Amino acid sequence: MSLQRMDTLLKAARKQHIALGAFECWDSLNVEGIARAAAATHSPVIFQATAMEFGSIGGAEALACIVNYYIKRFDIDAALHLDHGASIEEVEECVKAGYSSVMLDASIHPFEENVRLSKMAADIAHAHNASCEAELGHVGGGDGGVGTESVLTVPGEAAEFVRRTGVDCLAVAIGTVHGEYKGKPELKLDRLAEIAATVEEPLVLHGGSGTPIDLLQAAIKLGIAKINICTDINKAFLAGIEEARATKTPSLAGYFYRPAVASLQKKTEELIRQFRCEK
DSSP: OOOOOHHHHHHHHHHTTOOEEEEEOOSHHHHHHHHHHHHHHTOOEEEEEOHHHHHTTTSHHHHHHHHHHHHHHHTOOEEEEEEEEOSHHHHHHHHHTTOSEEEEOOTTSOHHHHHHHHHHHHHHHHHTTOEEEEEESBOOBOSTTOOBOOBOOOHHHHHHHHHHHOOSEEEEOSSOOBSSOSSOOOOOHHHHHHHHHHOOSOEEESOOTTOOHHHHHHHHHTTEEEEEESHHHHHHHHHHHHHHHHHSOTTOHHHHTHHHHHHHHHHHHHHHHHHTTOO
């Protein structure tokens, strides 16, 4: 298989009233675990990374090479997506490296500036036959001193935003947060229903980790077609490393990290099935 445009996969998911998992990538081991999970569940999957994450591997092109290897090895349907792009330069870097989707996150800016920047990103993506995601409202949270406050998406602005920018997928802020929840998760499902009634394009939910599955599945039924996951699979990966410390020698790295890959794969499979609303 070869990479597919993300919006193609997500349009099919929304029609089926399911969502695809978009899983954060930070090295070849976790890419392998995600690919194995996709193959085991016979499900399309989205590999994604911020510049900080693919920078730890060697750059956007390095991640593209790793992902392309594993989608061919396991014969899976997949997209490769720039998550939370911080500049037009990052968007250009990723489409030139062969990413099939990009996001320029201009959600911290006022509406008109978000429109201007998101349209620029969409035009660049479409010129390279890639899809483009943008965010309206702002999903806050995060750790490491980079946390921001959430600003909920205004339903009445959503259709105009998509029309004027030409983006293919819209990330909405309805109560999730990036990173760890500090309180009880509460999603504004009525707000999501209003947005979904006016926007035909696939809707995206950032901050899926730690969100109760009943809330996620309710959001999927209302039109969410992509759910971003980072913290949940990273916790699974670290749990596998702890298991290895108890049972394996770090002198044999090729064996030492296998429990981490297996743990991440298991968690990813679980999430994929939950996003398909399987019992």
